[in-house]
Amino acid sequence: MSIIASLFTPATSVSLPVAKPTLKFSPLPIHLNVGLPSTIPTPISFSTLRPGQQRGFPFLTLLAATGGVDGIIDNNNNGSGGGGGGGGGNNNDGKNNNEGGEDNGDENAGSRNWEEALMLLSEAGRTLDSLPKDLAAAIRAGKIPPAVIERFLSLEKSAFMRWLMQLGGFKERLLADDLFLAKVVMECGVGIFTKTAAEYDRRKENFFKELEIVFADVVMAIIADFMLVYLPAPTVSLRPPIAVSAGPISKFFYSCPDNAFQIALPGTSYSFLQRLGAIVRNGAKLFAVGTTSSLVGTAVTNALINARKAVDKSSAAEVENVPIFSTSAAYGVYMAVSSNLRYQVLAGVIEQRILEPLLHQHKLILSAICFAVRTGNTYLGSLLWVDYARLIGIQKVHEENTALA
Numbered sequence: 001m002s003i004i005a006s007l008f009t010p011a012t013s014v015s016l017p018v019a020k021p022t023l024k025f026s027p028l029p030i031h032l033n034v035g036l037p038s039t040i041p042t043p044i045s046f047s048t049l050r051p052g053q054q055r056g057f058p059f060l061t062l063l064a065a066t067g068g069v070d071g072i073i074d075n076n077n078n079g080s081g082g083g084g085g086g087g088g089g090n091n092n093d094g095k096n097n098n099e100g101g102e103d104n105g106d107e108n109a110g111s112r113n114w115e116e117a118l119m120l121l122s123e124a125g126r127t128l129d130s131l132p133k134d135l136a137a138a139i140r141a142g143k144i145p146p147a148v149i150e151r152f153l154s155l156e157k158s159a160f161m162r163w164l165m166q167l168g169g170f171k172e173r174l175l176a177d178d179l180f181l182a183k184v185v186m187e188c189g190v191g192i193f194t195k196t197a198a199e200y201d202r203r204k205e206n207f208f209k210e211l212e213i214v215f216a217d218v219v220m221a222i223i224a225d226f227m228l229v230y231l232p233a234p235t236v237s238l239r240p241p242i243a244v245s246a247g248p249i250s251k252f253f254y255s256c257p258d259n260a261f262q263i264a265l266p267g268t269s270y271s272f273l274q275r276l277g278a279i280v281r282n283g284a285k286l287f288a289v290g291t292t293s294s295l296v297g298t299a300v301t302n303a304l305i306n307a308r309k310a311v312d313k314s315s316a317a318e319v320e321n322v323p324i325f326s327t328s329a330a331y332g333v334y335m336a337v338s339s340n341l342r343y344q345v346l347a348g349v350i351e352q353r354i355l356e357p358l359l360h361q362h363k364l365i366l367s368a369i370c371f372a373v374r375t376g377n378t379y380l381g382s383l384l385w386v387d388y389a390r391l392i393g394i395q396k397v398h399e400e401n402t403a404l405a
Contacts, residue, residue, distance in 0.1 A: 109267040110142025120146045124153055132171070134238040145266050148175050148236055172235035176262070177352070182367055183374065184229050190375050191225045192218060198382030212308075213395060216301035216322055217385065220331055223293035224286075224339070225378075231282050231289075232343040234262035234352055253281050261348025279344060283336040290335030294328035327394050331385075338384055346377055 117139045121127065128136045135152065138144045152175055155161040164181070165171040173180045199214045200207045207214065235258040242254045256277035257270050264270055302321045351370060359366040389395040 107142075113142045113145050113267050114139070116146040117144060117149055120149050126153070132165075134240070135171075137240070138236075138238050142267050143237065143265065148265070151175055151178055154178075169230070169235075172238055172258075173230070173233045175236040176234045177356075179363070179367060179370065180229075180233055183233075183370060184226060186371050186374050187229045187378065188222065188225045190371075191222050191378055194375055194379040195221045195382040198379050199386065202383065202386040212301050212305050213322060215304065216297045216327075217382070219297035219300060220290075220293045221382065221385075223296060224289055224335060227286065227289045228335075228339055228343050229347075231285055232259050232340070232347050234259045234348060236265065237268070253277055256281055258282070259348040259352075260344050261353065263352055279340065282344065283340045286340050287332040287336035289332075290339070291328045291332035294331035295324065298322045298324045298327050323394060327389075330389065330392055330394050334385055334388055338388070339381060342377055342381065346373065 128139060131139070131152075135144070139149070152165075155165065155174055155178065161174070161181075165174060170180075177183075195218050196214070199217055203210055203214070237257075239254075242251055246254070252274075256274045257264075258278065260275040260278040260282075302324065305321055350373060355366055355369055355373075359369070386395070
C-alpha cells in the first residue's frame with residue numbers, strides 16, 4: 001500500500017491530506033484499477049519547474065509521455081490513458097490537447113535552453129538573481145539560448161557596455177549583435193562624407209549654388225542615421241507579455257520582430273504575417289523620424305538662408321527658402337519606404353544571415369566588410385533621395401530656377 005501511494009506523491013512539496021486509493025484486483029493477466037478522489041484539496045505549493053514541465057504527478061506524467069501501459073493501469077477516464085509519440089495529454093473526451101509537433105518542438109527547445117542556461121551560469125559562478133530582471137525572466141521562460149547568455153557575460157565585463165545595456169533597447173540589440181554599437185558609429189561617422197559626396201555627384205557645378213539645400217539634406221540624414229541603424233536592428237526579445245486588455249492590433253504588432261528577416265532564436269518563431277508586420281511597424285516609426293528630422297533640417301536651412309539674404313542683398317533673388325512641410329512629408333515617406341526596406345534587408349539578410357555565419361570567428365574582417373556595405377548603402381540612399389526629391393518637385397535644378405526667373 002505504501003509503495004502504491006508513493007507513486008502518486010507530487011514531485012515537489014504538497015500540503016494536502018493523504019488520499020486512500022481503492023484497489024481492485026482481477027485474475028491474471030493482472031489489471032489494477034486505482035480510484036482517487038475527483039478533487040484534490042488545496043493549497044498546493046510547487047517549487048521550481050522547468051519550462052514546459054507539467055504540474056502534476058510525475059508517475060502519471062511519465063505514462064502520458066510514453067503512451068501509457070496498455071492493460072496495466074486504467075485511470076477510469078473516457079480516454080485511453082495517454083497518447084503515444086505526439087506529447088499532449090488527453091482530456092475527458094479522449095481527444096489530444098496538442099495536435100501537431102510545432103508546439104512540442106518549441107517546448108523542447110525551451111526546456112533545453114533552460115537546462116543549458118543553468119549549467120552555463122553555474123560554471124560562471126552566477127545565479128539568475130544576479131542578472132537583470134528582464135533577462136532572468138526570459139531565461140526562466142526558456143527563450144534565451146546559452147550563446148546569448150555568454151554574450152551578455154562577455155559584454156558585462158566592460159564598464160561602458162554594462163552602462164549602455166541599462167538603457168532601454170540597447171541591451172536587446174547588443175545581445176543579438178555584439179557589433180551593433182560599431183555599426184552605429186560606422187553609419188553616423190560616414191554619413192556626413194558619403195551624403196555630401198552623393199549631393200556633389202548629383203548637383204555637380206550647382207553644388208555651391210545649392211549649398212543651403214545640400215546642408216538641409218545632410219542635417220536630415222545625420223539625424224536619421226542613428227534611427228536607421230537602431231530600429232531595424234535584430235533583437236533578443238526581453239519584453240514582458242502585453243497587457244490582457246490590449247486590443248488585437250496592439251497585440252499583433254507587439255508580437256512582431258524588430259527586423260522582418262531576423263533569425264528566430266530556438267524556442268521562438270515568427271509567422272509570415274508577423275514579419276510583414278515588422279516592416280509596417282518600422283515604416284510607421286521611420287515616417288515619424290524622417291518627418292521630424294526634416295522639420296529640424298529645413299528650419300535650420302531657412303534660418304541660414306534668411307541670414308545670408310540679410311548680409312548679401314544681391315543673393316536674395318538667387319536663393320529661395322526650402323518648403324518646410326512638403327519637404328518634411330516627402331522625407332518621411334522616403335524613410336518609411338526606401339530606407340526601411342534597404343536597412344531591413346541589410347541588417348537581417350546581408351549581415352545576420354550571410355556575413356555573420358561566414359565570418360563570426362573573424363570579427364575584424366566582419367567589421368570591415370560591414371563598414372564597406374553600409375557605406376555603399378548610405379551613398380545609394382543619398383542618390384535615391386536627390387532623384388526622388390526632384391521627381392516630386394520639392395527640389396529643382398538651379399538652372400531651371402534661373403530660367404524661370
